[in-house]
Ligand SMILES: CC(C)(COP(=O)(O)OP(=O)(O)OC[C@H]1O[C@@H](n2cnc3c(N)ncnc32)[C@H](O)[C@@H]1OP(=O)(O)O)[C@@H](O)C(=O)NCCC(=O)NCCSC(=O)C[C@@](O)(CC(=O)O)C(=O)O
């Protein structure tokens with residue numbers, strides 16, 4: 250298993266940015282054909298992204314392409330030209346229900362078959378960006394095995410709700426909880442929205458810590474300088490990890506002695522506490538942190 254903490258958006262019409270993508274240290278990149286590309290540049294960007302996918306060595310990066318929505322004139326062409334180039338996944342904007350995903354899924358299957366590709370090779374990351382989509386989050390997450398992540402688009406979601414997007418993020422709290430829980434229930438990944446202020450990495454760190462606490466597996470970002478900040482926020486604290494070690498050791502000792510419940514630092518330790526501690530230690534291993 251590989252970490253999937255950061256996903257760096259790169260405008261699909263910026264070859265200079267795309268060709269540097271393997272050096273930024275992001276866990277994955279997202280070549281954007283939607284909002285980062287002007288209407289007049291859509292065709293050129295699509296061609297550019299297809300060419301990069303065919304010819305460029307992205308090393309071991311997980312490469313996703315955000316296509317334009319099904320309600321746009323670009324959707325069909327995006328699928329036709331991008332799917333045969335086999336990105337790891339396509340990010341589907343503004344999913345309002347399982348039907349939106351199924352329609353894209355069926356079309357992708359047709360294109361895969363036509364091009365001799367394995368059916369299901371290209372995954373779908375479904376974006377929740379509207380109140381309606383949020384109400385349908387679990388149905389979207391579980392509608393097809395092709396869906397391997399839910400992502401929340403905070404800019405569009407707040408626009409749809411008619412509220413301001415703030416740095417504190419109170420207006421996104423419920424949506425974040427619901428997206429994270431829906432993804433978890435469906436057994437898939439979840440990506441949080443971008444932090445727009447490139448001058449405020451402290452704010453980005455605080456927000457990332459918060460979404461880690463809500464159960465998100467990753468966060469999208471828009472600038473290479475944000476990648477390391479996100480990775481740092483995903484690392485569990487040293488104190489937490491030491492405690493997790495003590496909990497697991499105490500639980501193993503209790504098991505040997507035939508006891509179900511023990512206490513560590515004066516607090517009850519039962520099965521869910523042990524499960525959480527083991528999860529934390531697994532994450533530390535995944536992120537290459539030495540514990541102890
Ligand atoms: C903001 C800015 C223009 C600033 O550029 P600047 O050039 O002024 O920055 P500088 O600091 O001068 O760059 C220093 C060096 O880094 C290079 N460099 C910069 N950014 C890079 C990058 N991303 N990838 C690779 N390279 C990069 C640059 O080329 C330069 O290289 P070099 O010249 O060689 O020194 C640029 O970052 C950028 O375009 N970002 C992506 C924007 C984007 O994709 N938005 C759409 C996605 S969000 C959305 O849609 C919301 C959502 O839908 C979904 C959701 O939330 O998930 C919702 O609803 O919420």
Ligand SMILES: [Mg+2]
Pocket residue numbers: 284342378402404405
């Ligand atoms: Mg959006």
